[in-house]
Amino acid sequence: MLNTFTKNTCLDCLPRRGFLTGLLATGAATVLPSCAVSNPKNASPLEAKRDLVDVHHHVWAPAFLKELETRKLAEPPARNWSLNKTLDDMALAGVSYSITSPTTPAASFGDAETMRRMARVSNEYGAQLARDYPKQFGFFATLPMLDVDGALKEIAYSCDVLKAQGIAMLTSYDGKWLGDASFAPIMDEINRRKLIVYTHPSNPKCCNGLQEGVPGSTIEFATDTTRTITSILFSGTATRCKDIKFIFSHAGGTMPFLVERLTMLPKLNANFGKVLPSDQVIPTLRRFYYDTAQASHPGALLSLLNLVDISQVVFGTDFPYRTSLDHVKGLLGMGFSLEDLTAIESRNARRMLA
Numbered sequence: 174m175l176n177t178f179t180k181n182t183c184l185d186c187l188p189r190r191g192f193l194t195g196l197l198a199t200g201a202a203t204v205l206p207s208c209a210v211s212n213p214k215n216a217s218p219l220e221a222k223r224d225l226v227d228v229h230h231h232v233w234a235p236a237f238l239k240e241l242e243t244r245k246l247a248e249p250p251a252r253n254w255s256l257n258k259t260l261d262d263m264a265l266a267g268v269s270y271s272i273t274s275p276t277t278p279a280a281s282f283g284d285a286e287t288m289r290r291m292a293r294v295s296n297e298y299g300a301q302l303a304r305d306y307p308k309q310f311g312f313f314a315t316l317p318m319l320d321v322d323g324a325l326k327e328i329a330y331s332c333d334v335l336k337a338q339g340i341a342m343l344t345s346y347d348g349k350w351l352g353d354a355s356f357a358p359i360m361d362e363i364n365r366r367k368l369i370v371y372t373h374p375s376n377p378k379c380c381n382g383l384q385e386g387v388p389g390s391t392i393e394f395a396t397d398t399t400r401t402i403t404s405i406l407f408s409g410t411a412t413r414c415k416d417i418k419f420i421f422s423h424a425g426g427t428m429p430f431l432v433e434r435l436t437m438l439p440k441l442n443a444n445f446g447k448v449l450p451s452d453q454v455i456p457t458l459r460r461f462y463y464d465t466a467q468a469s470h471p472g473a474l475l476s477l478l479n480l481v482d483i484s485q486v487v488f489g490t491d492f493p494y495r496t497s498l499d500h501v502k503g504l505l506g507m508g509f510s511l512e513d514l515t516a517i518e519s520r521n522a523r524r525m526l527a
Contacts, residue, residue, distance in 0.1 A: 223267025226522040227497065228371060229422055229466040229489025230271035232259065234298030237275060237291055246278055250493045256302075258493060263309070266497035268490070269519075273299050274313040274341035276494075277375040281319060281346050288317035292327050300335035311526070313341035313371045316359065324359045332366060338526060339369030339418075344401035348378035351401045352408030364414035369525060371420040374398045390494075398426025402458070403435065407445045411457050418525055419461045420487060424468035429476035432458065455480070462525065464489030465517065469503025483513050487522045 233241075233251050241247035263271060280292035292315045299312025314331030316324040331337040340363055342351060349355060351372070363370060374394035383393075398421055405411045405419070421428070428435070436454045439446035449457065459481050466489035468474065477486065488504075490497045504514060 223269075223501065224519050225266065225268040225270075225488050225497070225501070226519045226526075227263070227268050227271040227490050227492070228420060228487050228522055229373075229464045230259070230273050230492050231276045231494070232256070232273040232299065232302065233275055234294045236294040237298070240287075240291060241278075244282065246282065251276075254493050260309075262490075262492055262497050266490075266501045268497050270309060270311065271492075272311045272313055272338050272371070273302060274371065274373070275315060276373055277343055279341070279343050279373075279375075280315050280317045281343060281375075285317065285320040285323060288320055289323040289327070291315075292317045292323070293330075296327065296331045296335055296337065300331075300337070303336070311338040313337060313339045313369070315341050318342065318346045318356065318359065321355065321358055325362055328359070328362055328366070332368070339371060341371050341373065343375040344372055344397040345375055345377045350397075350404035352404030352406070352410045354408070357410070360410055360414050360417065364416045367416040367418075369418045369420065371422075372398070372401060373422050374426065395423055395426035398422060399428040399431060402426075402428050402461075403438075406435070406454065406457060407438065407442075407448050409448045411460075412449060415460075420525075421461060421463050422466055422489065422491075424465065424473040424477045424486075425461075425463045428458070429473075429480050432480055459485065461485065462487055462521070465500055465504065466491035467495055469500040469507075471507065474507060483516055484521055486517050487525070488518050 231250075231254070233254055238247060238251060238254075241251060259271070262268070275295050280288045280295065282288070283291070295315045296312070299310075299314070302310040303312055312335075314327065314335070314337035316327050318324055328340065331340075344350065351360070374390075374397045376393055377397050377400065380393050380396075402421060402425065411419075432455065435458075436451050439449060439451040439454070461481075462485050463477055463481065464487050465474070468477075474486075488500065490500050504517060509517070
């Protein structure tokens, strides 16, 4: 299978090939941070002044958190979060600007009124942070995705009034992935506005509690990201909505490892082939953006960068589930050039936001 994939997709022509070959030759696990970048004062890279943009940073509005706690949906990182902790984490790692969003379950629980209310209080809080700290915070707007009319109204309010930097979505809602036909009006409006859509994985309806003691974030999150990418590809959403800038968390989940299977799918299913031919799968995947949250290590980044150019990778931390410094150290350990490191840490995100 590998030989077939190599022949059909010309892996030797894929982006960053020279970087990857060199990294593999030296052994990524042994690349030292001191090899990653240099600075004129001969300080270690970790001591050098940084200017990072974090596209994957979680916050919780007090009213939203209270609702989660009432429904026993609040995890310890949410209950223990505070704005001071966010600011301290950013300062320690050199994160200049964070685009905030809540995480799963977002505005996907309760009745339609509850979902609309949770989306609104989250967005009002994100906008207030951006007003109070305009140089440090922006926000991605949360939508009540299972209520299409409510979602369309929240897009208009969040973008036109609150000035959101884009939209935050979960990878699935009640067993529906983002290419589902029910979400098409939402995607079409976002495409009309040419917005960023940042996606965060969730526990899919199908796969809760499969293994005792193993949380969904360990396995299912990465798999659900791949499911929603597949849904977006073969529903026609990616082709129809070319002006949406999609960001997929955690280096695309398991997608980079399964890309050969995605290129084969249109050949196995003629209906999918009519929507997206096999030879268009990889070019479409290369249009998307992918963040480094919980993926700033060789296992994830080597696979991702064998598929997409470094221009499509943006910095994300998943704070408070992980720290910003974790990801700075991880990226330094990859041995990137200063130019490539700067692209991941800030330049690519700033280009998206321009």
